Amino acid sequence: MSSPFVVLPIIFQLFLAVLLMFCWTQKNLQKLISVVGSLVAVIISVVLFAAVWKEGIYTTQAGNWVAPFGITFVADTFSTLMVLLTTLAGLAVSVFSVGSVRNARIKFGYFPIYHFLLMGLNGAFLAGDIFNLYVWFEIIIISSFVLITIGGEKAQLEGAVKYVTMNLLASVVFLTAIAILYGLTGSLNMADLSLKVAEIENRGLVNVTAILFLVGFGIKSAVFPLYFWLPASYHTPPPAISAIFGGLLTKVGVYALIRVFTLIFIPDEFMINLISGMAAITILSGGIGALIQNNLRKIFSYLIICHIGFMIAGLGIYTETALIGSVFYLTHDIIVKTTLFMVAGLIFKIKGTYSLRLLGGFYKEYPKLSLLMSISLFSLVGIPPLSGFWAKLFLIEGGLSVGNYWLVGFILLGSFLTLFIIAKVWAGVFWKDSIHIPVKMQVKYFHELKPLKRQAMVGSIIFLSVLSLSIGFGAEYVIQVASKVAESLMNPQDYIHAVLGQTN
């Protein structure tokens, strides 16, 4: 079905960013616009999701040029699910920013850039054209460069240099891959590519191109051995920014990987083994990396890598059940990782440090907040019936059904590592007796903030924790969505037909 309003989630974020630029100097108005706008964006994406769920894939051709020549935007269940999650996480981070981002950063355009970032994310999820996907990736990384450096602290700039270098390298590899693919097929439309790549006889060349895509997206989604930039940079920006980075930026890479490797390059034996191997070592290296860290945000950064491994593992197993697991894990991980970085930010605002050794006594001093934080921490571990459990169930079931026992072993090992790390965090931050931490001058502590700001920070964490709980308890519905996504990923005919229409 064709509807010109498929691009509305993208255009609306652009509209918000432009509106915010007009209010460059009014801080409070910017906060209001950002929160209200994000709420409207959630409503838009819910409507889009409901429409796609009921009536099937929606497409639009920007500029009204017929596919495969025009720029196609496709809203299928997978992309609208991702758009929905983006706007939900976006709303929470927007509210959290109201409480936690300093005025100096807002003065340099924090909110407009933040909405440009969300525009890029929505664009990447809705793009139906591989070059257009590249353009959205560029928009994402350019806005994230600004966000990661805004404020200009020394540590921030150091992290940004690594982040920028690796991501630019990824863009170059990605662009090269697109160029080769265009040379091979003469098309950039993803649905059209799906048909044309299957016809190429020189499978070796196709595999080389596929590996270039794997490397490009692999750097962006931080899989082994290309993840080093992530723990080096994600702990440096303010909590609100690392929340949206940790929650969404790497997941765009995973989304692109899943999309490209189910639609364009159907992996053969070699690719499946390669992806499975990468997934296994990603799980292992992320988990072990997190074990030895002391900084709370660095622990969570390494856990991102570990759990990216789970999602890639679903792609490596490559059955419908495993993909259900991947999509479910993606859903759960976006919400939970965003919450975790916000939790880390809140702990920092209260205690003035991220160090696991210095923190302690949180449960004694703030029992209610601790209970709130425990939801996201234990969802991450996947204690049933919290949200992480169901996804792993499908991944393991999928792995067992194809006899990929060693990968299942790594998934279980990753789960145990996560459990151990979270137990360590719980013992260190919440249970251990508190020791005296010297008061820092440059930190604005939680109790010094205005009540509204405090409520904004806690409120956004409550919102996402409730969401994560409802993913866990309403798993039945999420599984329905995930199975529909996985089914359409394994059978891309509907997608191709929706884009190319009558010509095929």
Next chain:
Amino acid sequence: MKTLIFKTASNYLLPLLLLFAVFILLRGHYLPGGGFVGGLIASIAFVIHSFANGLETTRKIIKFHPGFLMPVGLTIALVAGAAPWLFGMPFMTGLWMDEPIPVIGLVGSALFFDTGVFLVVIGVTLTIIFTISEGL
């Protein structure tokens, strides 16, 4: 660079270059040119003027902060892009007038989009260059 020749020349170059920028902008639909190049040329006009006469004089000519052109340009481009929605057509479809306007020619929504780009480029370039030259 306070030489008399450069100073005098820059006063004449400013309107000439701005005119040339608009020419390039309008030329852009079928021939090389367009909003991006035009915007760069227009900002070069102001940059040359600021080199010759000092930053403050150029600021007085422009009257407002050049950064303000960014949201204005983006709004024009956004409206031009979204206008086809009113006619039930996809985003960024080119809408064209039936009759050409004398001198300018056939006007379509693409021209407004390009004008938006033109303004954004001027805004961005001047903001960057003015900020850097302030620090010097």
